Amino acid sequence: MKNLDYYLNLKYETKLVGAGGAWAAAIPILPDCVAEGKSPQEAMAKLEEAKKLWLEKRLQSGQPIPEP
DSSP, X not given: OOOHHHHHTSXXXXXXXXXXXXXXXXXXXXXXXXEEESSHHHHHHXXXXXXXXXXXXXHHHTOOOXXX
């Protein structure tokens, strides 16, 4: 069975949009895996946290996890 480390090491495509002090980052293949920040760096760092939580919930519930 694939574990959390396996999924965390996959290279998921990310999208980053925003300007000024409002940025949003998402992993489109993972539904509702999004994060916001005041800078691109903050949004991306928060997205990494969101991805980990998203994956943990899916693994715990036995739901399928898309791979890139």
